[in-house]
Amino acid sequence: MFRSLTPARGRPGRPGGTAVALAAGLAVLVAGPTVAAASPQASAGAQPVVTRAALDPALVAGRGADVDFLEQEAENARTNGEIIGPDRSAYTLPAEASGRRAVRLTPGEYVEFVLPSAANGITVRYSIPDAPQGGGITAPLRVAVNGKHLRTMTLTSQYSWLYNQYPFTNDPQAGLLHPDWWITECQCVPSATTPYPSISTPFRPTHFYDEQRLLLGRTYRAGDKVRLTAPPGSAAAWTVIDLLDSELVAPPHVRLLAANVLAFGADPTGRRDSADALDRAIAFARRAHLKVYVPPGTYQVNRHIIVDDVTIEGAGNWYTIIKGREVALPTPAPDGSVHTGVGFYGRDAADGGSRNVHLSGFAIEGDVRERIDTDQVNAIGGAMSDSTIDGLYLHHTKAGLWFDGPMRNVRVTNNIVVDQIADALNFHTGVTDSLVSHNFVRNTGDDGLAMWSEKTANARNTFDHNTVQSPTLANGIAIYGGTDTTVSHNLVADPVREGSGLHAGARFGAEPFTGHLRFTNNTTARAGTYELNWNIGLGAIWVFALDRSIEAPIEVTGDAYLDNTYNAIMLVSDWPVKDLYSISDARFRNVRVDGTGTSVVSARAAGSASFANVDARNVGAVGVNNCGSFHFTPAGSEFTVTDLGGNGGGWLAPWLLPNTITCDDRPPVSPPPPPAQW
Numbered sequence: 001m002f003r004s005l006t007p008a009r010g011r012p013g014r015p016g017g018t019a020v021a022l023a024a025g026l027a028v029l030v031a032g033p034t035v036a037a038a039s040p041q042a043s044a045g046a047q048p049v050v051t052r053a054a055l056d057p058a059l060v061a062g063r064g065a066d067v068d069f070l071e072q073e074a075e076n077a078r079t080n081g082e083i084i085g086p087d088r089s090a091y092t093l094p095a096e097a098s099g100r101r102a103v104r105l106t107p108g109e110y111v112e113f114v115l116p117s118a119a120n121g122i123t124v125r126y127s128i129p130d131a132p133q134g135g136g137i138t139a140p141l142r143v144a145v146n147g148k149h150l151r152t153m154t155l156t157s158q159y160s161w162l163y164n165q166y167p168f169t170n171d172p173q174a175g176l177l178h179p180d181w182w183i184t185e186c187q188c189v190p191s192a193t194t195p196y197p198s199i200s201t202p203f204r205p206t207h208f209y210d211e212q213r214l215l216l217g218r219t220y221r222a223g224d225k226v227r228l229t230a231p232p233g234s235a236a237a238w239t240v241i242d243l244l245d246s247e248l249v250a251p252p253h254v255r256l257l258a259a260n261v262l263a264f265g266a267d268p269t270g271r272r273d274s275a276d277a278l279d280r281a282i283a284f285a286r287r288a289h290l291k292v293y294v295p296p297g298t299y300q301v302n303r304h305i306i307v308d309d310v311t312i313e314g315a316g317n318w319y320t321i322i323k324g325r326e327v328a329l330p331t332p333a334p335d336g337s338v339h340t341g342v343g344f345y346g347r348d349a350a351d352g353g354s355r356n357v358h359l360s361g362f363a364i365e366g367d368v369r370e371r372i373d374t375d376q377v378n379a380i381g382g383a384m385s386d387s388t389i390d391g392l393y394l395h396h397t398k399a400g401l402w403f404d405g406p407m408r409n410v411r412v413t414n415n416i417v418v419d420q421i422a423d424a425l426n427f428h429t430g431v432t433d434s435l436v437s438h439n440f441v442r443n444t445g446d447d448g449l450a451m452w453s454e455k456t457a458n459a460r461n462t463f464d465h466n467t468v469q470s471p472t473l474a475n476g477i478a479i480y481g482g483t484d485t486t487v488s489h490n491l492v493a494d495p496v497r498e499g500s501g502l503h504a505g506a507r508f509g510a511e512p513f514t515g516h517l518r519f520t521n522n523t524t525a526r527a528g529t530y531e532l533n534w535n536i537g538l539g540a541i542w543v544f545a546l547d548r549s550i551e552a553p554i555e556v557t558g559d560a561y562l563d564n565t566y567n568a569i570m571l572v573s574d575w576p577v578k579d580l581y582s583i584s585d586a587r588f589r590n591v592r593v594d595g596t597g598t599s600v601v602s603a604r605a606a607g608s609a610s611f612a613n614v615d616a617r618n619v620g621a622v623g624v625n626n627c628g629s630f631h632f633t634p635a636g637s638e639f640t641v642t643d644l645g646g647n648g649g650g651w652l653a654p655w656l657l658p659n660t661i662t663c664d665d666r667p668p669v670s671p672p673p674p675p676a677q678w
Contacts, residue, residue, distance in 0.1 A: 048116035049076035053469055053493035053525050054099025059562065059675060063523045064467035064491030065438045067416075069123065069247035072113050074103040077244075079111040084240065088565050090497040090530060093127060093240055096208050096443075096472055098494060100526060102127075102242040110229040111241050119246035120219040121318060122226060124153065125211040125442070128236040130161035134170045136369075139236035142229040145220055152231075153212055155239065159369055159396050159419060162207040162445070166473075167371040172202035184535050206496075207472045209242060209443050210419050213393075215318060219248065252315035253361055258293035259285035268297020270323060275301045282310050294320045294362055302327050304345045304376070307384070308354035312344075314362025317393035317416070323365040326377060336374030342366055343397065346382030346407075349430075353383030353407050360390040366397035371421045371445065379417075383407040390414050399423045400441075406430030406456060415439045422446040424468070430456035441468040447499070448492070453481035457511040462486040467493075474499035475542070476527070479517065481510030486518045493525040500542035500570070501527030501561070506550050506581070513552035521558040525675070528564035528596065536666055537566025537598055545573040545581040545605055554586045561593045562675040566602075567625070568593040568616070571639070573605035578629040582638075583607035588614050589644075593651075595672025599625040600651045603639040612644035615678075616651040620670030623651030627663035637661045 050070050052060050075083045085094025085101035094100050103111045128139050136158030143151045162168040165177045176183075176199055179191040186197040220226075226246070230239040259281045262268065266277035278292075278301065285292045291311040296319035303324070314320030324342025332338050342364055346354035364379040379394040380401040388411045394400040400417035403410065405428065417424040417439060424441040427434065431451070441448045448468035451458045459482060468476040468490065476492030478499070479485050492501040501524030504517055519541065527540035540561040543554060561568040571583045586609035593600050593616035600616045601609070602625045616623070628637030636659035643652055656662065 046114070048072060048114040050116050051076070051099070053467065053491055055493075055525055055562070055675070058677065060491050060523050063465070063489050063521065065440045065465055067440050067467070069245040070116050072116070072244050072246070073099055073101070074111050074241040074243055075099070075101040077103070077111050077113045079103050079109070081105040081109040081111055088526070088529070090532065091205050093208050095496055096206070096470055097240075097242045098125070098469055100494065102240050105230040105239045105241065106237070107230050107234045108232045110227050112225050112227040113244045113246070115220055115222055115224045115226060115246055117222050117246070118219055118248050119216070121213060121215050121247050121249040123211055123213045123245040124228065125209055125242040126155055127160065127208040127210070127240040127242070128155050128157045129238065130157050130172060132172075134161065134172050136161065137235055139234045139239065140231055141239060142231050143214065144227045144229065145216065146224055147227075150216060151214060153214060155212065155236070156210065160207050160210050161205065162371070163202050163205055165204070167373060170370055172205070174201065174203070175199070176203065182533065184532055207443075207445055209470070211443070213318065215249065249318045250316065252296050252319045253313065254315065255291060255293040255313050258291045258313070259288065260293050260295065261299070262295060266294070266299055268295065268299060270298035270300045272300065273302060274299040275303055275305065278305050282307065282312070286310055294322070296320055298323055300324060301342045303340050304343050304381070306347060307344050307357045307359070308347055309356045311358040313360050316361050317363040317391060320362035321365055322362055324367060326367040326369070333376070335376055337376045338372060339375045339377055341368065341377040341397070343377065343379050343381055345376075345380070346384035346387070349383040349404055349406055353385055355385040355387065357384045357387040359392060360388070363393035363395065364397065365395050368396055368398045368421050371398065378402040384410055387411070388413070392416070395419055399426060401425040402428060403431055404428050405458070406432070408432045408434065410434045412436045413438055418442045420444045423450055424448050425450065427451040427458050427461060429454050430458065431461060432459045434461045435464065436462070436466060437464045439466045441466065442470055444471045445473055447471065447474045447478040448476045450475075450478045451480065451482055451485060452508060453511040454509055455511070457514070458482040458485070460484045462488065463490060465489045467491045470494045470496070471499060472496050475503040476501045476524070478503040478505060480505050480508055481513055484515035486520065487522060488518070488520040490522045491525075492522065492527060495527055495529045497530050498532050499529060500538050500540060502541040503544070504542075504550065504554060505544045505546065506548045507544060507546040509547065512548055513550055515552065517552055517554050519554070519556045519559055523560045523562065525562045526565060527561065528566040528568060530565070537669070539567040539570030539602060540564045541569055543571045543583055543586060545583050546577065549581040550583045551585065556586070556588045556591060558590050560591070562595060563672055564593070564596045566596070566598045566669065568596050568600050570602045571605050571607065571609060572602070573629070578605065581605070586610070588612070591615075592678055594618060594675040594678070596620050597669040597671055598667045599623060601625065601641070603627060603637065603641070605629060606638035608640040608642065610642040610644050611647050611652060613646035614652070615648035617649050618672040619649070619651050620672060621664070621667045622662050623653060624656045625662055625664055625667065626656070626660060627665070628659070628661065630663070632661055632663070
């Protein structure tokens with residue numbers, strides 16, 4: 001979500017709680033993360049351990065995106081480095097790692113992965129330190145296979161390391177961006193506090209990780225060993241390796257009968273700008289009723305390519321790279337942008353939008369290093385009806401795909417969207433009858449996948465079979481208003497702060513929820529995160545009535561909430577509006593909860609919810625933490641819980657029904673054991 005995230009000065013719940021300790025996060029900048037002993041698996045490393053979102057794949061079968069790569073966590077590989085984590089505290093390297101653990105290498109140390117299947121391409125997710133004054137550094141990483149040096153990758157931290165309050169800064173020494181906002185660290189509004197509190201810098205470091213892909217030059221067999229070494233003399237005092245993805249990349253796709261961009265002057269070496277050549281190829285293809293083909297190469301494009309009624313195919317997203325710089329505009333654009341950059345944009349909806357656009361088989365590599373919400377520096381943007389976006393790799397842009405409707409019938413499928421400053425995808429304003437399916441998202445700076453019904457409602461849209469991992473801010477999947485919405489068969493893991501795995505929010509000026517809102521057969525892992533401004537834990541699924549009541553039925557069926565940091569389910573209204581807005585009809589059925597740090601259900605609003613066949617185990621606190629709207633009346637809570645039967649595990653005890661007050665504003669956390677087969 002692009003938003004002004006002004007912290008709540010009146011928080012839900014009673015005042016209290018302790019200030020957040022920044023020591024761990026700040027130590028990352030100085031001496032690297034704290035170290036834990038290596039696990040036996042990491043020491044042995046004889047057999048490859050394949051995971052999905054750092055889980056046994058059997059736990060998430062049928063959920064999330066179908067992808068071509070296999071994931072291996074560094075902490076399960078052979079290493080002479082040291083495992084960091086687990087840790088779920090904001091501002092620490094382990095917290096932003098997949099599975100909340102990673103491997104820290106000092107110069108000369110390595111981590112070695114055993115290939116689980118034939119592969120000729122790898123993706124390395126890593127972090128290296130920032131420059132002392134910000135802006136990032138580069139450092140080498142040696143890649144060897146079966147003991148033979150193959151390549152040296154050049155890692156960079158130029159696209160990571162943000163600091164401070166929203167919308168963040170690249171300057172680690174910056175003072176508070178908003179001294180008039182309430183902050184948890186001092187439990188105060190600094191500009192209204194005498195004496196002015198001492199705020200250490202760097203303040204709130206975040207967005208530590210980046211990733212790079214590498215073609216190995218030949219196909220290696222299952223059982224071959226890929227060793228990543230931080231070489232002696234590296235400029236990086238430490239290199240953290242989070243994971244390795246390996247895959248067998250198919251040969252380049254060739255389209256002979258097409259408008260080949262090389263014939264129109266495009267430069268596949270990336271030395272000359274190819275934007276005008278792409279425009280010429282698109283214009284010719286439209287006249288000749290041909291597709292546009294972009295063969296293997298790197299093509300420099302430093303502005304938007306406007307697309308309408310055209311098909312553009314690359315040779316595959318490992319081979320065809322559209323890469324550009326972020327360019328400062330001499331004067332702000334009418335939409336408020338002060339920069340432009342590489343991106344494929346439909347025409348503005350106010351100008352009728354675009355239709356019949358089909359983009360596939362290429363990568364877009366941007367150059368966005370800061371968050372400026374007025375900038376249109378997204379990989380895909382504008383309005384595109386009756387269109388498809390398939391098989392793209394989107395990297396280092398502000399948002400991967402930001403659609404400004406009204407528009408209808410877009411299909412976004414089989415894309416990889418990673419290392420974004422903001423959202424991976426947002427359906428913004430009047431997007432209807434559209435599908436987002438089998439996309440893989442990792443390391444967004446805001447919501448992974450979002451629908452935002454600002455001013456005009458979205459309707460009849462579906463997010464299905466997507467994987468979202470490690471959003472550093474906000475939610476994995478977020479729905480802000482709209483009509484007849486379905487969120488199904490998704491896998492969401494490791495949100496870090498101020499968000500949840502799954503979110504339904506009446507906020508940001510969104511139109512009301514109407515019709516149905518269905519969350520069906522989703523799995524979250526290590527969600528239920530920490531809300532910085534309120535200083536409380538959220539739920540793996542979080543329903544929030546901020547701007548208005550949520551009166552449409554919310555139907556949650558078949559979800560699984562695994563290893564929840566705090567609650568599995570939270571229903572809340574903000575403190576200043578708790579007596580105005582309610583959540584009246586939430587329905588949970590056939591849900592499994594395996595592990596909560598606190599409760600299965602946290603109710604901090606007026607309203608009601610029903611539960612049928614909801615099984616829970618390894619629950620850290622009272623099953624239902626029912627605060628209602630905090631009036632603590634003799635009649636009980638303002639939130640009513642209905643037991644429809646079949647609820648297992650003892651979490652919904654009779655004494656909790658229908659509205660027993662059990663309010664513990666900030667209960668102690670009991671970390672659950674790892675999830676297992678039910």
